[in-house]
Amino acid sequence: MVFNYKKVVHLSEVYKVLNELEKFQSINKNVELNFAIEKLTKKFRKNLIKALIDINDLYNGTLMNNEKTYHQKVDEANFVTLNLFKENIEEEKIEHIVFEKGQTGLGLSITGGLDQPIAPNDSHIYVTNITPDGAVANDGRMEVFDIILKVNNIDITSVPHSVAVKALKDSGNIVKLDVKKNNNFNNKKNQIMNISESLINGSKKEERIKKVVFHKSSEGLGFSITGGIGNEHIPGDNGIYITRIIEGGAASLDGRIKVGDKIISVDGVSLQNVSHDFAVKTLKSTGNKVTLRYCSNNSLVTQSYNSCSTENNQPRSLTLIKNNQGLGFNIVGGEDGEPIFISHVLPGGVADQSGGHIQKGDVLLEVNGISLEHSSHSEAAQTLKNSLNPVNLTLQYRPNEYEAFEKKLEQLRNDMILVGNNSKYLEEIVSEGEVFVKALFDNDFSSPQNRMLPFQYGDILHLISVNENDDWWSAEKVNFSGESISEKGLIPSKKKVEKKEKQRRRKEFNNNKKMNYNLEVKKKFSKDSYWKEVRRHREDYTGTDFTTTEDDSDSDRYSLTQNETIFTYQTVKLHHITYKRPVVILGILKDRIIDELVTKYSDNFALSIPHTSRLPRENEVDGKDYYFVSKEQMERDVKSNNIFIEAGQFQNNLYGTSIASIIDVANTGKHCILDVSGNAIKRLETQANIHPIAIFVRPKNFYQLIEWDVSLLEEDAKEIYKRILKIEKTFKDHFTTIITGPSFDNILEKIKEVIYYNSQSYAWIPTKNIKF
DSSP: OOOOTTSOOOHHHHHHHHHHHHHHHHHOOOHHHHHHHHHHHHHHHHTHHHHHHHHHIIIIIIITOTTSOHHHHHHHHHHHHHHHHGGGGGGSOEEEEEEEOTTTOOOEEEEEOTTSOSBTTBOOEEEEEEOTTSHHHHHOOOOTTOEEEEETTEEOTTSOHHHHHHHHHTSOSEEEEEEEOOHHHHHHHHHHHHHHHHHHTTTSOOOOEEEEEEEOBTTBSOEEEEEOTTSOSBTTBOOEEEEEEOTTSHHHHHOOOOTTOEEEEETTEEOSSOOHHHHHHHHHTOOSEEEEEEEOOOHHHHHHHHHHTSTTOOOEEEEEOOBTTBTSEEEEEOSTTOOEEEEEEOTTSTTGGGOSSSOTTEEEEEETTEEOTTOOHHHHHHHHHHOOSSEEEEEEEOHHHHHHHHHHHHHHHHHHHHOSOOHHHHHHHHHTTOOEEEEOSOOOOOOGGGOBOOOOTTOEEEEEEOOTTOSEEEEEEEOTTSOBOSOOEEEEOHHHHHHHHHHHHHHHHHHHHHHHHHHHTGGGSOHHHHHHHHHHTHHHHTTOOTTOOTTSOHHHHHHHHHHSOOOOEEEEEEEEOOSOOOEEEEETTHHHHHHHHHHHOTTTEEEOOOEESSOOOTTOOBTTTBEEOOHHHHHHHHHHTSSEEEEEEETTEEEEEEHHHHHHHHTTTSEEEEOOOHHHHHHHHHHSOOOOEEEEEOOSSHHHHHHHOTTOOHHHHHHHHHHHHHHHHHHGGGOSEEEOOSSHHHHHHHHHHHHHHTTSSEEEEEOSSSOO
């Protein structure tokens, strides 16, 4: 019974097609498939004529047409699904959902808008991704492809994409979203695909489907997947398979699903004949309670995975599409005949989203056909950087080799701690691609052949080549995730920086000595001529430490200057940050900056509640204005050295900022703004293992202080500038960045940018493994 598409389809003929489908249902024993067919037939009866014509075309023109290939049948089944259900999006009910962002934020990504429509005449804002453990994921009601209509009653149905982003960003801690549910669209689409797959492969042996319900742990679902259309794990099978069970995750704790099991559906959404990307997004968008239907691993699957679990893994191919953050993994090795290893896969990056296809311990054999078998680390990094999409990788899993490699690196690090001159050991570790440093100065050196890599204080550099006898090292700048953001270039070595700084200090000392002589005979000058002399030397004043006294001998002052720490580079390591980092503002204008952030951006910033030993004043509330405690209790807490990051006395009363109060602010999803000293930063890092975003604001010179405050006397400006420079010299290795600017507004904008950039889930934290 094959109809000609060009002829009019009579209703009686269409009914015959429906009867054929129901007959198929009556003899089929698969419960899930029968359920899907039943839902479809209900849909067909609701809109009978159009729906039956569509299914007639699907059944006779596609599924029963032997001239069409398997993939053509799947594609046309999907096309019918899209046409059949797309008009029903408008009929879905609207839900009003209230979220509390908390520490994790909403945790969703969007697309669409007037300037980025996903289809002609469709400017809706669609949810494209839901981040695990975010407020949306924890709530569990929203899904990928839902449409957001309003944010806190602000209509975003016909606005540019940037307006929708801003509405979500500025929504505050409590957010109300009006959402048009679109989940049935995906469910029904996949049910059609499920039916077409069964009709096409009706002769295949049925698999017994099992059901398991998970409640996510702190480690999430706790498994990795492979497979999908165009990414077959088993030849001829587009199924989604479990490749790894992660210890501590929900799957591991439950114990029922195993490596090699095939996932049939997730919360009612079929994962049969879908792309790998679709399966990943579906799993990521699940709530706290997740229902999986799966088939236990058969001998074919088990055999496949057993072969992958040994040291003798066969090389495998993988194709990735690079984005602006790169491929999302780091490499090490490449020296002394060692292979290039994958050392880190960035969560949420391109490699991570491949679903476990690439992992720590993999050896990178080829990139787009270019062999890396005998490549150095820098050569391999350059090959990856220059690769064009699509990036075809050849990998081989060698966990035992990688474990031995890590032990070697750890031994090198330990050796560096034990020896005084560590340059030789530094060379060895750098050659393995393992050293990242934070610059503690602005680079104003000139390099040979104009190959200088410019950088500023706070930039993260990946050291590529280091030689203890060289004036220049090879490096590249990286971003917050470790991806390269610059060409490889030359940077001054530690030795060269120290040499230049010592020369500068000697010259500065001699200039100051000359200035002191001029000051001794200043009575010979008029007031005007004296200040002309000061202005002539003002460049020498900029950067000078005004801490010496008239009683200091020249030799003592020179010795003090020479013995001050010369800051060059600080070794850092990428750490996962699970808290909202507090913000410390040091330097000039800090009171005004703190006030501006807390009052104008109260959704993002808050002050901690201090402790005090004084009695409450009228209308003051304990736990809101202060934590009021007895002086004896507070003295005991201060002496314990693990309660407060800073405490002091004023008018015989004690005041202090506790670690607990900082954590309380972080738990609300806001940055805790701290008005504390540099010593408090040290205590936060050592006592609480909390790494703040520490921003030091420095004027260009003391003349700028007078420009900002015309009532300020020159002598006072010098004194203020002297104190600021002393803070910088004392705590320079604890700052996240150093900011200067022509105006308050300019500085504030820079500060907001720094805080935003350093609020990612990963941060570069100083490490003590390698000492410079």
